[in-house]
Amino acid sequence: MCFYLKPPRGGLQLHILEETINQRTNLLNDLIKKKDLPTNFNCLIDGTALDRTGHFILRILSVKEVPFTICMKLISSFEVEMRKGIAFIPCSKWKLLLQELYMFYLKLECDLLLNNSGFLEVFDDPRFEYLIEKRRKIQIDKDVPIITVDKIEQEVEKFPLCMQILHTTLKREHRLHHDDRVNLTLFLKNIGLPLNEAITYWKLEYDKPSNHCTSCSHQWKDSEKRYVYSIRHMYGLEGSRRNYGCRNCTQLQDDAVSVRSCGGCPFKLYSNSSLKKLLEERNCSEEIINGILTSRVHDSRDACKLFVKYQRQSNQSMTNVKNINFSNPVHRMYINAGEPANASDVNFTE
Structure with a gap:
């Protein structure tokens, strides 16, 4: 088993996905309990699509309880349950949670950059202004036209x-x-x-x-x-x-x-x-x-x-x-x- 940075691509049938998760979970349990390794591990071969899929699915499944401070929008709209400062995120809200996490850390990093004098000096560099102007001419989202x-x-x-x-x-x-x-x-x-x-x-x-x-x-x-x-x-x-x-x-x-x-x-x-x-x-x-x-x-x-x-x-x-x-x-x-x-x-x- 490897630790992967890039998520898997493509589709996978549900029963194969279930078997992939089961094999990975059983192996982790055996390692913790110091038991003999299982013989059935065709979904755990390093570098394969199944191993990568099992890794990422278990990472997602582990996101069940999170501090309420990182999902304030979900809390304020009463979309999730909260007990003792912990928010319980159902699978139907994982996408919203990931979006909120992304915006949370993006804002955090932007605030850090804005307090960095070296970063602010970049905007005075004519080369950077050139890049901004070039980027402006690229329509990033076809559904969001630039108004002139x-x-x-x-x-x-x-x-x-x-x-x-x-x-x-x-x-x-x-x-x-x-x-x-x-x-x-x-x-x-x-x-x-x-x-x-x-x-x-x-x-x-x-x-x-x-x-x-x-x-x-x-x-x-x-x-x-x-x-x-x-x-x-x-x-x-x-x-x-x-x-x-x-x-x-x-x-x-x-x-x-x-x-x-x-x-x-x-x-x-x-x-x-x-x-x-x-x-x-x-x-x-x-x-x-x-x-x-x-x-x-x-x-x-x-x-x-x-x-x-x-x-x-x-x-x-x-x-x-x-x-x-x-x-x-x-x-x-x-x-x-x-x-x-x-x-x-x-x-x-x-």
């Missing part, structure tokens, strides 16, 4: 209302309040807008003279370095190089709307008349508008769910409002695009 500036207008109708407002305000006034600019940048980043496209997106608007409705008088040509640095910072390539994510719905609902800002959750923060006007501009029926205005009294997220239903019906895709769940504008975007509400955020930091 010229395609944003086609995607706007799928945006949650909070982000639609920011985008249309930017197009109309060519400027946004600082917090609104941050929120829109992070949203676009997380739905797949690469760094160079984000720079182009903001440059196209800030190159134009500001509308009289905004007090911002900055021009792109005069403040290009500052704007580019700010965008690169939000993409995790400057400063502390944190991988910033889009703000969640609760944070947007708690925003204090200022005179210059148009951000935050419109279902929570806007007046009935202002929200009604926005919905009418998007051709919502009177029934939908009245339903949204009623729902917002109890829960602004329920009102947003009704707007989701309107958008999905417009796209010939019906959705049961009760089954709609999202935690931030990016998840909300996936719902409109027909993806599961719990889809992982797309994140292009290059």
